[in-house]
Amino acid sequence: MARTAEPVRRSRDAAPEQNLVWGSGSLRELPAMTDVLDCRRVLAVASRSADPAVARLPGLLGGRYLGRWSDVPAHVPAHQANLAVGSAQETHADAVLAIGGGSAIGLGKIVSLALRLPLIAVPTTFSGSERTSRYFVTTDRGKETGTSGRVLPRAVLYDPDLVAGLPREVVAGSGIAAVAHCLEVLCHPASEEALASAREGLLLLWDSLASLTGGADDLSTRQDALAGAGLAGHALHELGRPGVVHQICDLLSTRCGQGLLYALFLPLVLRAYGDAADGARAALAELRPGVSAEQAVAEFAVRLGLTAEADPRRAASAVGLGAAELRPLLAELSVAAGDRAEAAVFERLAASC
The missing domain is CATH 1.20.1090.10 (Dehydroquinate synthase-like - alpha domain)
Known part of the structure; x- marks a missing residue:
């Protein structure tokens, strides 16, 4: 039987206001969002399903784009989360860009929380996790969850072109x-x-x-x-x-x-x-x-x-x-x-x- 996770941890960190960008082609607004947040070194967290969007990042962000963390397993395993946090530290990232579904955005939240970096989310599924301050990580004790205003993405780009043809x-x-x-x-x-x-x-x-x-x-x-x-x-x-x-x-x-x-x-x-x-x-x-x-x-x-x-x-x-x-x-x-x-x-x- 699955073991119960630790109780939900609730943080008093105030949730920042979210910049929401809507409409076909809104991924093009990514440079403007990084300007608003004063981000100059952006690390992407994106699963393989987001390859078409990720391929556009060098052209959109230019020298602000540090690269991509692509190992995004389901349920945000603690080991992978630690590696992603380490990668963001090594590259001196000042922002995290999560592109994908709940797993990519969930991993992005952990990196953002650990390093106090602003998070930008580009959802490519329909879970709604990009609008919540809830995060989780899976350890040997089970799935441990918490809430913190610091994991709420500062900007969310809703581009319906990126969810075309989903299985x-x-x-x-x-x-x-x-x-x-x-x-x-x-x-x-x-x-x-x-x-x-x-x-x-x-x-x-x-x-x-x-x-x-x-x-x-x-x-x-x-x-x-x-x-x-x-x-x-x-x-x-x-x-x-x-x-x-x-x-x-x-x-x-x-x-x-x-x-x-x-x-x-x-x-x-x-x-x-x-x-x-x-x-x-x-x-x-x-x-x-x-x-x-x-x-x-x-x-x-x-x-x-x-x-x-x-x-x-x-x-x-x-x-x-x-x-x-x-x-x-x-x-x-x-x-x-x-x-x-x-x-x-x-x-x-x-x-x-």
Whole structure:
């Protein structure tokens, strides 16, 4: 069974204001963003999937471009994070440019945090991590998470050209994480800004993700998906804490794909929240009138191609996540919960397995 990670570390570092650049071709604005941040030695952190964007960096940044850290494994292993931090130190970088999905942006956050460098993010998937102050690293004790205003990217460039032609599994796996951000926020007594961002983000993601996984690849749909993901990440940042489903998926993410985990647990977690999920249920009722929230999310996961089974318990058992393993894990999470209400959600979830 996966071991529980250390409790989330929360920092009082103030989050900087983010410069958001939108639109087709916005990667061309990268030089202007480095000027605004007064960056002269920029190290890129980018996985191989970002090769086309990285190939443009020497022309865009000229002598400001130091090169690229390309070893970007999933789950930000501590060993790789240390090597990337060392590389940034050796090259005397004064900024980090993360291009890619959650893994690249997550690694960029660790380098930024360790060396107190400004971070610029160019997302090429739909997880929304570029708008959050949450970071994590995987050690031999599991996935350890924290929050700090210092990891919030100072600038984010949303270029829909960079997400054209994404594989269906990437769209679905990253997008369902952003949907989870929205639904979790709507299950909490959050600020109106957080709740409004979550509702709007969910609306944009619901239609655009289904269209993209269904074969559409037009500019407007890609823009909507990026906008929805950004709003989802911002909502989670404003909430200031990971939700129940995030904590579960963090701990099990080395077992199977994180997108699949969100698809399996979101319906179960919504049910376990009880009356606290009324805000999420109301938002989903506008998208799927006459269908329960739990069923709407389960069917949405099937539509995205994440699962072939609309019953999340049967789907979880099919990938080896049965009650015998989940109940002890959920019991540990309940003990470590930040408050009694959260502990009760874990307890109800364990009882329903």
